[in-house]
Amino acid sequence: MKIMDHDAHQTSGGHDQAANGGHDTHGDHEMVRRGHGGVSWAMAAKATLHCLTGCAIGEILGMVIGTALGWGNVPTMILAIALAFLFGYSFTLFAVRRAGLGFKTAIKVALAADTVSIAVMELVDNAIIALTPGAMDAHLSDGLFWSALLGGFGIAFLITTPVNKWMIGRGKGHAVVHAYH
Secondary structure: OOOOOHHHHHHOOOOOOOOOOOOOOHHHHHHHHOOOOOOOHHHHHHHHHHHHHHHHHHHHHHHHHHHHOOOOHHHHHHHHHHHHHHHHHHHHHHHHHHOOOOHHHHHHHHHHHHHHHHHHHHHHHHHHHHHOOOHHHOOOOOHHHHHHHHHHHHHHHHHHHHHHHHHHHOOOOOHHHHOOO
């Protein structure tokens, strides 16, 4: 997906600094638009935290629902992963819709921005849970359940941040969203 021309972005009236938290990220936009690899770790971490927030909400909800209903490990993980993608995409979808994008375009932006990040995060997090002895059989009241889940998120964040940094530096992933806020 091609990133929107920054000059058109500035003159279209679609950029509202107040709506953007009052901060000016044009330097970041310009760097991303040109595809420079000089993306900061802070920018990559912010993109990863954005993704992690949606993933965590979806995954925790899925794990809680599946565990509470007494489902087996596989259906619970499938539900958790599906909800992680749903919530992860929803956060970006909401943000770009608020910036004025039509629904169809917003879906394309969310898919382009978050798919790799969510996939890496889910792969790492679920691998941690699956490889932690006893975590798959732990219940909601067990500390092991929560420590494996939350520890997996932490490790997933550490692994996904460099992936996002690399992608943003090439004008991919979360860089696509920067053209719209």
